[in-house]
Amino acid sequence: KDENNQLKVDDAAKIIGCWKALSKQGLMDQGDDGEAMRRAVAFCQVIEIQKGAKTHKVSSKQIATMFKAVVDAYQESEETFEQVISPLACEAEHVDGSMNASEKDEKLSWLKAESPDN
Numbered sequence: 431k432d433e434n435n436q437l438k439v440d441d442a443a444k445i446i447g448c449w450k451a452l453s454k455q456g457l458m459d460q461g462d463d464g465e466a467m468r469r470a471v472a473f474c475q476v477i478e479i480q481k482g483a484k485t486h487k488v489s490s491k492q493i494a495t496m497f498k499a500v501v502d503a504y505q506e507s508e509e510t511f512e513q514v515i516s517p518l519a520c521e522a523e524h525v526d527g528s529m530n531a532s533e534k535d536e537k538l539s540w541l542k543a544e545s546p547d548n
Contacts, residue, residue, distance in 0.1 A: 437488065437492065437496050437500065438486065441488050442496075442500050445493070445496070445497055445500045445501065446500065446501070446504050448470075448472075449497075449500075449501045449504070449518075449520055452466060452467045452470055452520070453466045453467075453518045453520075454466055454467070466518055466548075468545045469541065469545070471541070472493070473490075474487070474488060474489060474490035474493060475487045476488075476489045476490070477489055477490050477491060477526045477528075478491060479491075479492055490524050490526065491524050493522065493524075494522045494523055494524035495524075497520065497522035498520055498521060498522060501518075501520045505518075518548050519546075519548055523537050523540060523541070524537075525537040525538070
């Protein structure tokens with residue numbers, strides 16, 4: 431029910447897939463260093479949730495709000511099933527053209543800043 435600012439199951443699955451790719455979880459030896467990515471930028475089709483829209487589109491504000499919660503819940507469920515995964519902190523922020531210059535600069539500075547381990 432996305433009317434209550436909740437993601438649909440397939441949206442949550444896409445977030446988990448994205449997180450797995452960023453963290454390089456479950457990848458076979460692809461000649462990669464195996465280190466998790468530290469940065470990624472994503473674009474959404476809409477900024478705000480569009481109630482009554484004919485097609486379902488996840489908003490960028492919704493993704494930024496829900497991404498960490500979905501990843502945390504997934505990591506917690508994997509620990510429950512005793513699967514070995516490395517805990518990886520994942521943060522998401524939203525930036526759009528309606529923000530003033532200082533707000534955008536703050537978000538972009540956060541994106542450029544050195545990230546801590548994990």
